Amino acid sequence: MNKKVIVITGGSRGIGAATAQIAAARGYAVCISYLHNKAAADDIVGAIGNASGDAIAVQADVAQEADVVRLFETVDRTFGAVTALVNNAGILERHMRVDEMDAGRLNRILAANVTGSFLCAREAVRRMSTRHGGAGGAIVNLSSVAARLGAPGEYVDYAASKGAIDALTTGLSKEVAAEGIRVNAVRPGVIYTDIHASGGEPGRVDRVKDAVPMKRGGDAIEVANAILWLLSDEASYTTGALIDVAGGR
Numbered sequence: 001m002n003k004k005v006i007v008i009t010g011g012s013r014g015i016g017a018a019t020a021q022i023a024a025a026r027g028y029a030v031c032i033s034y035l036h037n038k039a040a041a042d043d044i045v046g047a048i049g050n051a052s053g054d055a056i057a058v059q060a061d062v063a064q065e066a067d068v069v070r071l072f073e074t075v076d077r078t079f080g081a082v083t084a085l086v087n088n089a090g091i092l093e094r095h096m097r098v099d100e101m102d103a104g105r106l107n108r109i110l111a112a113n114v115t116g117s118f119l120c121a122r123e124a125v126r127r128m129s130t131r132h133g134g135a136g137g138a139i140v141n142l143s144s145v146a147a148r149l150g151a152p153g154e155y156v157d158y159a160a161s162k163g164a165i166d167a168l169t170t171g172l173s174k175e176v177a178a179e180g181i182r183v184n185a186v187r188p189g190v191i192y193t194d195i196h197a198s199g200g201e202p203g204r205v206d207r208v209k210d211a212v213p214m215k216r217g218g219d220a221i222e223v224a225n226a227i228l229w230l231l232s233d234e235a236s237y238t239t240g241a242l243i244d245v246a247g248g249r
């Protein structure tokens with residue numbers, strides 16, 4: 001059997017870190033990328049190593065094309081060609097209305113969330129596609145229920161970036177479906193991670209959880225389980241799907 005090699009962008013914390021640990025337990029060689037937090041990334045690599053898994057961490061800003069190319073070349077040299085990609089790295093900024101947003105903020109959000117996912121998908125397709133001599137693979141993009149709720153008064157820019165991720169998922173899934181690659185998205189609701197602190201409200205999940213039909217926030221591992229299912233052979237006929245992991249919201 002070919003070696004399973006997974007790249008998880010933004011794997012140092014939150015949903016990416018949970019995904020990395022489950023993937024390693026399921027036999028993937030794991031590469032996580034991170035932006036600034038080397039210590040957290042090294043902790044995840046260490047935990048995987050302690051459980052007899054294979055993992056590396058690579059600093060790479062997904063918004064920078066040269067960093068993304070270097071990330072995938074590092075994986076090629078260390079583990080061989082990637083067979084699974086999780087486009088997980090994503091950011092949001094402080095809550096504000098659209099009439100307060102400047103171009104700098106908009107460009108940062110779109111560069112990290114949209115350009116970064118496109119660039120990583122490009123590098124993965126170049127390695128996975130039978131059109132390029134690859135053996136196939138699977139990609140999961142992290143969208144958000146914000147793509148359909150819109151996040152008014154908080155971060156419509158972030159919601160719009162996730163709408164773009166849904167379109168990337170739909171379009172790319174059709175583009176590469178006959179080339180051995182499945183492309184799907186997971187759309188989390190409110191999940192207990194650090195991302196809400198970036199919006200200026202670390203306790204946001206507890207504030208909004210009563211609006212969730214299940215009356216609670218989600219754990220990163222509950223999202224990671226959906227990601228791992230979509231990557232697995234159990235999802236062999238699933239492509240172009242947008243799966244909400246949002247407690248019914």
Ligand code: NAP
Nearest residue numbers: 010012014015034035036037061062089090144191193195
């Ligand atoms: P998080 O806890 O804030 O972690 C973000 C991760 O992304 C970190 O590993 C961070 O690295 C990395 N990162 C940020 N910018 C990056 C860049 N430019 N290049 C490379 N890596 C970068 O986030 P999370 O809550 O786990 O979210 C993961 C994904 O799920 C995101 O796409 C997010 O939009 C989506 N999502 C989350 C929720 C939620 O409620 N948490 C809901 C819906 C969707 P450092 O550690 O180095 O900073």
